[in-house]
Amino acid sequence: MLIYIVVGSVREGRTAIKVANWVLQATTELAFKDIQTEIIDLKEWDLPLFAGAHPPASGIYDQPKQQQWADKIAQAQAFILISPEYNHGYSPALKNALDYLGKEWQGKSAAYIGYGSTNGSRSIDQIRQVGTQLGLVDSNAVLEIRDIFKRNQTETFEANEFEIKTLKAIIEKLQKYHVR
Template structure:
């Protein structure tokens, strides 16, 4: 059974991303096809990238990098929950992705995004980054427009169809995570 991380992609104080990630995690955990864990990048205190060698070498000198690498290595797939900052993903999420390399390879990922326009531009950038990290991104995604799903901002109130839309993302991430296990050997 695939093990999938629901990744909180923001470290900003007062972030709604954590609330959305908790909803994703709770919903996903009720499904029988995989196990899900919440992973908050804020818990890892990653500085701006500070390793001497590029991550493709897999030689990590700092304890924070080794801790992050070990955590990511545990998973077969990911659901990234991300806000959109200035038409892109948050710098903290990009930094967390950049810190390591092999631990991401040949795994699946889906996206839940948040912003005025649903965060789709952040996901566009994340898909490009994921491709370079050899993460296979699924077709389904769940954009959450602020005016629809946060009518009393910052309170998150998913609209009626969101659970079904999330289920499509989770179905694909679970399926691809299982299929890619044979690639990882």
């Protein structure tokens, strides 16, 4: 099972990449059987603001990067979507990336990691609604990172015991909801 860890922030000095690197390392250390993880960094993808002539649900992809993005997303069976909370919502880069496609999201399990002033709860609430509309299977697996502003002082994200246990539960739920 291939799980993409989607870095939903493109800002300079972003925390999402630190969290994604921790998720990648921790899933390897937890040694899940038949699990592969890969970081998908939206900053590297640099998707222009979606302005296609056809709605993505049509499956007609007319922007150059749109088909490349579709081909990449189609490979995964599940997603861990990481988003900061911006103004009581989730990042516009992540919304844009989700809006680019239609069928590639459908029937695949999703989990959510958020952080911010309310530990990312508002961000996660909104992204779950959009994910459900796109056909992602909500595995009900969520990690809200507490005290991110105090803890984000180094180059790496240092998870606590609760977060490690929650990540393990997230992977288990993604496996459970994975349709083979």
